[in-house]
Amino acid sequence: MLPPDDLLSMDAVRDPQGFFKRLREHDPAFWSNRHKVWILTGYHDVERIFQDRSMSTAQGIGALRKRMMAEHAELLKHAMSLLDGWMLFNDPPVHTRLRDPVRRSFSPAMVDRLVPRIERHAKTLLDGIKEKGEVDIVSGFAQPLTAMVICDLLGIELREREFLREWARDFGKLIYGASSRSQDYLNSVARAGDVFFERFRDRIAEKRASPSDDLLSLLLTASTAERWTEAEIIGACSMLLFAGHDTTSALLGSGVRAMLQHPDQLIRLRADLSLMPDAVEELLRFDGPSKTFIRVPVAPIEIGGHEIAAGQNLWLGILAADHDPAVFAEPERLNLRRSPNPHIAFGAGIHFCLGSALARSEAKVAFTGLLEQFPKLRLVEREHRWSPTVVDRFLLELPVHLN
Ligand code: HEM
Numbered sequence: 001m002l003p004p005d006d007l008l009s010m011d012a013v014r015d016p017q018g019f020f021k022r023l024r025e026h027d028p029a030f031w032s033n034r035h036k037v038w039i040l041t042g043y044h045d046v047e048r049i050f051q052d053r054s055m056s057t058a059q060g061i062g063a064l065r066k067r068m069m070a071e072h073a074e075l076l077k078h079a080m081s082l083l084d085g086w087m088l089f090n091d092p093p094v095h096t097r098l099r100d101p102v103r104r105s106f107s108p109a110m111v112d113r114l115v116p117r118i119e120r121h122a123k124t125l126l127d128g129i130k131e132k133g134e135v136d137i138v139s140g141f142a143q144p145l146t147a148m149v150i151c152d153l154l155g156i157e158l159r160e161r162e163f164l165r166e167w168a169r170d171f172g173k174l175i176y177g178a179s180s181r182s183q184d185y186l187n188s189v190a191r192a193g194d195v196f197f198e199r200f201r202d203r204i205a206e207k208r209a210s211p212s213d214d215l216l217s218l219l220l221t222a223s224t225a226e227r228w229t230e231a232e233i234i235g236a237c238s239m240l241l242f243a244g245h246d247t248t249s250a251l252l253g254s255g256v257r258a259m260l261q262h263p264d265q266l267i268r269l270r271a272d273l274s275l276m277p278d279a280v281e282e283l284l285r286f287d288g289p290s291k292t293f294i295r296v297p298v299a300p301i302e303i304g305g306h307e308i309a310a311g312q313n314l315w316l317g318i319l320a321a322d323h324d325p326a327v328f329a330e331p332e333r334l335n336l337r338r339s340p341n342p343h344i345a346f347g348a349g350i351h352f353c354l355g356s357a358l359a360r361s362e363a364k365v366a367f368t369g370l371l372e373q374f375p376k377l378r379l380v381e382r383e384h385r386w387s388p389t390v391v392d393r394f395l396l397e398l399p400v401h402l403n
Pocket residue numbers: 057087088089099153239240241243244245247248251288289290293294318344345346347348350351352353354355356358359
């Protein structure tokens with residue numbers, strides 16, 4: 001009998017690891033009739049395809065782009081132009097042209113410079129909630145912290161963060177809800193594109209007039225050799241904002257949940273917070289923010305004994321790969337001291353996450369601050385609700401008792 005293959009079913013949204021396990025045990029390269037895609041759930045297959053330079057991400061989003069431009073070119077001109085600047089949805093050589101300036105500017109030194117500010121923001125937020133009995137970690141800590149860090153990264157005023165959060169929510173509809181054709185959907189995506197363009201055109205003019213040591217200022221210089229257009233710079237900012245906001249706050253939410261659900265592990269971590277770097281890696285592996293990412297083979301390819309035709313969509317199950325027993329002993333067990341831990345929560349190959357160092361630093365600061373300030377932190381007993389999307393996994397809320 002075939003296992004269930006609906007990644008958007010309630011069961012799969014609640015427990016994607018269990019869903020992927022059933023698929024992997026049946027066939028690690030599974031043809032889903034429902035989604036009309038191949039779902040890959042074995043670590044070695046997923047890793048190999050990530051590393052395969054002949055795979056396309058542009059073709060994955062290509063059909064959506066074509067349809068949107070054919071039907072709503074004028075309405076969505078800014079929203080679509082933002083997507084054009086997303087390195088993630090481009091193949092070489094365009095991908096290389098868009099990635100290189102960001103890679104050169106977004107250096108480890110830049111992340112190190114941000115750490116004291118991340119610590120200050122975390123402290124301010126934790127001080128702000130400390131008198132409360134119960135708080136939602138997602139909206140009360142994880143989301144504001146990641147939004148503040150993105151503002152610092154790009155050199156944007158902190159008061160812009162409300163705008164950025166709302167923007168990410170509306171623009172996310174384009175990424176997550178691409179099958180919808182309702183006018184409300186189109187209008188909010190169009191508005192998100194227009195507003196972002198307008199705001200960032202102004203920010204760029206300000207940075208050109210008085211540059212600083214932030215990423216946006218550095219990008220303006222670094223991208224001159226690649227002759228980026230203004231639209232490409234704005235598109236790159238939107239990619240960084242989008243890629244850096246939901247993912248990192250998702251890790252903070254699911255990480256706190258996983259730790260609080262495993263008190264034996266948490267006691268050891270609390271006793272020695274220098275174990276935090278390994279703990280963060282395990283939290284990324286155990287219940288990380290990335291569920292599946294898409295690739296499209298440009299020529300026929302064989303995977304697990306299946307002939308896969310050019311143009312067929314592949315969903316690379318990151319969360320599935322990170323629970324493959326062929327690579328991780330007792331993958332369903334949280335082990336905050338797991339070593340080695342070759343998880344692929346940040347992807348692999350040419351699209352490997354450019355924000356991994358920043359995300360790791362944010363997580364270390366956030367978890368350390370939270371555990372130090374609240375020794376009695378525990379979950380409010382309630383069923384947890386997750387984002388109903390194929391790509392990401394994030395908690396909609398995580399109520400906790402602080403004291
Ligand atoms: C825990 C947090 C994060 C996770 C789990 C994560 C995960 C990922 C993954 C899996 C990819 C590869 C997607 C693919 O190959 O299709 C990716 C790409 C990317 N990420 Fe992250 N990310 C995180 C945080 C960040 C942050 C904080 C930033 C920047 C502020 C960022 C910027 C990017 C960019 C620019 C790419 C595209 C790279 C390319 O296409 O060459 N990410 N991320």
